[in-house]
Amino acid sequence: MKLKNYCQPLFLAFVILFAAQSCVKQGPMGLTGADGKDGANGTDANETCKMCHNPNTVELIATQFQFSKHEYGEAAFEETGNVGCTPCHAQEAFKYIVKNSVPSTFTLNPATGKYVNNYNTIASAAYGEIGCSTCHSSLHNTYTSSDLPSLTTVAPIAMTMWGGTKIIDLKANGGKSNLCAKCHQPRPFTNALTGNVLDYVALATTTGVVFDGNPTGATNIIKPSYRTHTHYGTVGAIVAGVGGVEFPGTLTYESSTHATVASCIDCHMGAKGGKSDLVGRAGGHTFTAKGNLTTCNATGCHTSAITATNSTLWLNPRAEIKTLLNTLASKLTIGGVDILNRNPDAATNMWAGLTTNNYDGYLNIYDPITNPAGQTNNPSSFKFVGNPPSTWNQAQKDYNATLPTVTLSNAQMGALINFQLCLREYSLGIHNFKYSKALLTNSIAKL
Numbered sequence: 001m002k003l004k005n006y007c008q009p010l011f012l013a014f015v016i017l018f019a020a021q022s023c024v025k026q027g028p029m030g031l032t033g034a035d036g037k038d039g040a041n042g043t044d045a046n047e048t049c050k051m052c053h054n055p056n057t058v059e060l061i062a063t064q065f066q067f068s069k070h071e072y073g074e075a076a077f078e079e080t081g082n083v084g085c086t087p088c089h090a091q092e093a094f095k096y097i098v099k100n101s102v103p104s105t106f107t108l109n110p111a112t113g114k115y116v117n118n119y120n121t122i123a124s125a126a127y128g129e130i131g132c133s134t135c136h137s138s139l140h141n142t143y144t145s146s147d148l149p150s151l152t153t154v155a156p157i158a159m160t161m162w163g164g165t166k167i168i169d170l171k172a173n174g175g176k177s178n179l180c181a182k183c184h185q186p187r188p189f190t191n192a193l194t195g196n197v198l199d200y201v202a203l204a205t206t207t208g209v210v211f212d213g214n215p216t217g218a219t220n221i222i223k224p225s226y227r228t229h230t231h232y233g234t235v236g237a238i239v240a241g242v243g244g245v246e247f248p249g250t251l252t253y254e255s256s257t258h259a260t261v262a263s264c265i266d267c268h269m270g271a272k273g274g275k276s277d278l279v280g281r282a283g284g285h286t287f288t289a290k291g292n293l294t295t296c297n298a299t300g301c302h303t304s305a306i307t308a309t310n311s312t313l314w315l316n317p318r319a320e321i322k323t324l325l326n327t328l329a330s331k332l333t334i335g336g337v338d339i340l341n342r343n344p345d346a347a348t349n350m351w352a353g354l355t356t357n358n359y360d361g362y363l364n365i366y367d368p369i370t371n372p373a374g375q376t377n378n379p380s381s382f383k384f385v386g387n388p389p390s391t392w393n394q395a396q397k398d399y400n401a402t403l404p405t406v407t408l409s410n411a412q413m414g415a416l417i418n419f420q421l422c423l424r425e426y427s428l429g430i431h432n433f434k435y436s437k438a439l440l441t442n443s444i445a446k447l
Contacts, residue, residue, distance in 0.1 A: 048143045057148075064285040076129040083120040088183035088233070091128035093121035095137075098153045098182075104164035106188075106196050114195035117188065119160045135179060154178050159243055161186040161230070163197035168240040173263035180264040181236030186243065186421060189228075191221045198222075203414035204247045210413045213405040215379035222413060223379050224406055226341070226371040228363050230420040238425040239264075241435040245414035249442025256434045262301060270295030314430070321422065321429035324440035325355050328419050331447040332412060335404045337375050338364045339412070340419065351423055361420045366403055368396045377403040415443040 052058045065071050079085040086093035087102070096102070097119070106115040133139050138150035154176055156169035168185060170177035189198040198221070202208070210222040222228065237243035241255030270283040270292055282292035289295065293314075296306035306313055332339040341362040343349040349360040366374030369391075378400050392400075408416075418439040422429070429436040 051145050052148055061285045064283075067281045067286040067288070070130040070134075070287065073129045076127075080127045081123065083123055083126050084117065086126040087119065087121050089130075090121075090126060091130055091134040092125045093128070094130075094134055094183070095152065096121045096125040104158045104160040104162075106163045112195075115190075115197075116195060117160070117190070117197075151176060151179050153182060157182055157185060157236070159185055159237065161188045161197070161237070161243055162200070163188065166243050168236050168242060170236075170240055170259070170263065172261055173265055177239070177264040180268075181240065184233035185236040186234045187231035189222070189230075189417070192223050193219075193221055200245050200414070200417070203410045203417075204245045206410060208410045209407065210410060211379070211406070211408040213379075213407045222408060224363055224365060224408060225378065225380060226362050226365045226367045226374060228365075228416075229361050230417060230424065232424055234421045235425040235427075235431055238421060238436060239431045241432055244421050244435070244439040245417050245443075246439070247411075247414060247442040247446040249438070249445050251438040251441050253438050254434050256432050257301075258430075259432055259435075266301070267295050317433045318428035318430065321433070321436055321440070322355060324437065324444065325359075325419065325423055325428075326357070328415060328440055328444050328447070329355060329357065329359055331444060332415060332419070334376060334406050337404055339376070339406060339408075339416070340364060341371065341374070351426065354423060354426075354428055359419075359423060361424050363406070363416075365406065366400050368392060375403060377401070377405045379405070411446045415447055418443045 075089040076086075076091070079089040082089075083093075087097045088094065102119060102121070104119045106117055108115050128134075135152055136148060136150060137152040138147045141147050154174060155178060156167050156175075157178055158164035159166045159168055168178065168181045169175070170181060190196065191198055203210075209219070211217075211220045211224055214220070215223055239259060241253065241259050244253075246253050267289045268283075268287045269285065270289070271294070282288045282290060283295065293306045293308065296302045297304075302313070304310075308314060329338065329340050338357070338359075340359045341364040342357045343360040343362075344352060344358040346352040349358060351360055352358045362371070363376075364374055365371065365376050366378045422436045422440055425431050425436070
């Protein structure tokens with residue numbers, strides 16, 4: 001009964017309040033007030049991102065890039081911290097040398113009396129896998145489509161192989177090929193006595209010996225080893241028609257049309273697709289031209305279709321360069337043994353099949369670790385003074401002592417360099433048939 005007495009007054013108050021509110025009549029709407037001042041437009045970040053980050057642009061590029069050898073990353077990890085190699089193997093190092101215009105020159109060090117190669121990065125920048133910002137310098141600066149086309153460099157390249165005295169300048173397509181050739185260029189050979197870059201002109205025009213077989217010889221400017229080579233990126237020099245050891249000969253040193261009217265992009269970044277064993281793995285940001293010859297026609301350079309069965313523009317020129325490589329290799333011997341190294345294993349020799357004997361551009365010099373099948377003496381064993389590398393066991397030292405000793409004249413050294421340049425540009429002359437043919441033909445005649 002007490003609970004009931006408490007609830008009745010509350011219920012009565014609620015009824016009165018509801019009745020009072022229901023009797024209030026709502027008046028008409030008031031006048032509309034003046035508009036406020038417009039605020040500044042903001043940036044719709046989501047819409048801006050979608051300009052590039054969509055299935056047909058960046059997402060497609062990223063997928064294609066997964067099939068590019070630039071993406072695999074082994075070299076970037078292996079060379080991290082190496083200030084001399086990372087300018088071409090690591091992203092931050094490449095960006096550093098471009099930003100700081102690091103020269104390709106060699107400078108005399110007064111303290112040691114020897115020259116040093118200036119084409120190096122710094123230790124704090126010697127890292128980073130190759131990625132988008134390696135080539136595209138303005139990514140995410142304005143967050144508009146204008147960021148994507150900007151390239152890190154399109155400037156002419158002072159060749160590191162020549163200590164900066166020879167220039168690669170591929171002008172087609174606004175010089176964009178110069179970005180590729182910045183790394184895809186041969187590395188220098190250096191004089192063992194001075195540390196300076198080799199005098200390639202002297203190799204081509206004077207008699208003499210760069211290695212007489214004695215590793216302690218006072219005049220030897222080269223001590224050959226398995227890895228005495230141009231490195232791998234020789235294509236930039238061949239395409240530009242510059243940088244070989246130009247022996248005087250019957251052929252003049254000139255370039256095919258590719259050097260002036262075609263660009264790396266035309267052939268290596270054509271419409272994705274293609275035939276043969278690389279279906280789906282050629283063109284675009286795979287940077288692969290193999291199996292995708294349709295780009296030769298799509299660019300308007302060739303009016304007739306270029307295919308792998310085209311005799312005039314594919315089969316015949318490649319066969320001619322292959323024959324010249326075989327002939328030159330046959331003249332580079334010592335006591336009937338190849339100076340050049342053979343390697344039929346396509347897994348470790350990317351040039352397997354380009355020559356009959358499957359040369360890889362290295363030298364046929366014994367090394368128990370890197371080249372245990374080598375057939376000529378390794379001069380680093382100091383065979384003549386009895387001081388072989390401490391890592392070699394006695395059997396290895398004894399075997400090395402039985403092998404014939406390589407000697408190299410100026411002409412042989414120059415011919416070796418030209419062989420490596422023309423083998424390792426990979427296309428068997430398609431990049432620049434006239435220049436490749438002149439280098440090989442005149443080298444053969446010289447020997």
